[in-house]
Amino acid sequence: MHRSPVVLGRRRLQNTLSRFPSTSTSTLPLTSLSTRALHTPKPLPYDPSLGLGDFLPPPALHVVAVEYQKGLLDRLNEEVRGTEMSDMSVMQTIVSSATDRTKVLAFNYASLALNNHFFLDNLKPPTPPYASHQHLISPTLSAEIRSQHGSLAQLKSSFSAAA
Incomplete structure (x- = not known):
């Protein structure tokens, strides 16, 4: 076969x-690999x-x-x-x-x-005091996200479900 x-x-x-x-x-044991550089x-x-x-x-x-x-x-x-x-x-x-x-x-x-x-x-x-980068989303992108998905949370949920 x-x-x-x-x-x-x-x-x-x-x-x-x-x-x-x-x-x-x-x-890995270094003795068997000591003659070459290991990927680190x-x-x-x-x-x-x-x-x-x-x-x-x-x-x-x-x-x-x-x-x-x-x-x-x-x-x-x-x-x-x-x-x-x-x-x-x-x-x-x-x-x-x-x-x-x-x-x-x-x-x-x-x-x-x-x-x-x-x-x-x-x-x-x-950057402190923020825990994410969401505050950097432009108003235009934010409006599109709301228009297409309802909210950023809904986009994240849909994206996670699709992944």
């Missing part, structure tokens, strides 16, 4: 993920321990910015260890593995890590 590379890749991904808890904070989370332009107001309070931001990002990079490091991708940047790993179905895990981990960092890097904490 012939199985497609996608099915095999998916099964391999499931097997690999089952070995790592979703909130893994484990580190890049610093953010704000202090993650302070959270991002109502949007991502400190515990939620810690999960997304610290635990999840570190877990992705740990898995990427494990996946590329001993390969030609071991000394590549995250971006180079994405580009070099994008067309090779045998490198689907490296591509997925690198892509997820890059996207997560891009998302986090483009957020900014609200």
Whole structure:
């Protein structure tokens, strides 16, 4: 019976993920990886321990910015260890593995890590005394939101339901 590379890749991904808890904070043994640079989370332009107001309070931001990002990079490091991708940047790993179905895990981990960092890097904490950025919504946009959705709360509810 012939199985497609996608099915095999998916099964391999499931097997690999089952070995790592979703909130893994484990580190890879440095002895086996000491000859190359490991991918590590890049610093953010704000202090993650302070959270991002109502949007991502400190515990939620810690999960997304610290635990999840570190877990992705740990898995990427494990996946590329001993390969030609071991000394590549995250971006180079994405580009070099994008067309090779045998490198689907490296591509997925690198892509997820890059996207997560891009998302986090483009957020900014609200300025005191505000807990959000809602006060910065222009009157024109606010009127459109009310016209189309009834209120900002209703837009958020509809958006969350659709997501």
